[in-house]
Amino acid sequence: MSDASPILRINALTKTFDDFTALHGIDLDVAEGEFLAIVGPSGSGKTTLIRLLVGMDDPTDGAIWLRDQRIDVIPANRRPTCMVFQSLALFPHRTVGQNIEFPLKLRGVAAKARKDRALELLDLLRLPRDYYAKRIQQCSGGEKQRVALARALAFDPEILFFDEPLSALDYRLRKTLEKELKDLHRRTGKTFIYITHSLEEAMVMSDRIAIMRAGRFEQIAPAEEIYARPVSPFVAxxxxxxxxxxxxxxxxxxxxxxxxxxxxxxxQGGTLVLRPESLRLNPQAADLTLTGTVAAAYLLGSRMQYRIDSPAGELTVEVLREDAVAGGIGAPVTLGCDLAALHLIAEARDAAA
Ligand SMILES: Nc1ncnc2c1ncn2[C@@H]1O[C@H](COP(=O)(O)OP(=O)(O)O)[C@@H](O)[C@H]1O
Ligand SMILES: [Mg+2]
Incomplete structure (x- = not known):
């Protein structure tokens, strides 16, 4: 994050539904041009937060600021800077052009200016210009997502919000669109706030990740830091x-x-967090050493993953294939890691369940 003042500031934001608290007074600053992913399990409050941010619902307490303007008191239709990306909300019987131009038409933009903008957006999303006249029904899944993105960008919003836009898509299309979204973020320089329950998706795309748990942020940090230094067993x-x-x-x-x-x-006491790729098989020397036997082996392309039965429980180890152990299931092994690979969390793991 830069030192500049944030484009979006969330301050002590609380949302209760009857006697259930969905958001517990959360704080967050988002930097201009940042790609922030908000990740959390189902029911952790992600959609509730987005709904408050775009004005689809009112907070019970707290404030939302867009630059110097307090926006939680402004109706949704007067928050032009906020758009939610919803691919399923396209009009299937209309053309690509009509769909992209829809928000512009609503706001009374003249036909010529609308078409110019739609063509510009087709270029930006790398869709051929002759798609302007094509019907949505004739578009592939990936093309529909691009049209929906073009429509979300039509009014030049400062912040784009996404609520699990790729979760219903098949793996390959999802992977392609993750990269396209990241690329689009770079080319537009806009601020993206992206909700997902997939940490993998968040890691591929975002500058920072906010991990949500039961209506609170458990950790907000760049992906590398969350990966290397999780604050709790839940995050790990x-x-x-x-x-x-x-x-x-x-x-x-x-x-x-x-x-x-x-x-x-x-x-000291607590929980040591140890990534599978930080464990070595039969090392010459190590700061932490365990003995065990191979319980299972899986080929993961260029790497092998092992489940090892050890006195400390079942452990997962990942090594390059050339470092694979000779001998199969039941073979004895020594596991070791360096001190630097051990990350200590003060919380005992049982407390995280
Ligand atoms: N309108 C509502 N009335 C009552 N409870 C709600 C309402 N909307 C959401 N909740 C509850 O708030 C919690 C968070 O929901 P949500 O924000 O949709 O989670 P997520 O998007 O992370 O899956 C859930 O327990 C959900 O049941
Ligand atoms: Mg949700």
């Missing part, structure tokens, strides 16, 4: 495959620690 687990080792009084049951590791962890 959300980031994909991970191993947790309970640490009690500076010791890990079933593991041997080097003197450097003993010194670094002395007297």
């Amino acid at each position: 687990e959300f980031m994909g495959e991970v191993n947790f080792l309970p640490l009690r009084a500076g010791m890990v049951a079933g593991a041997a620690l080097s003197s450097a590791a003993q010194a670094a962890l002395a007297g």
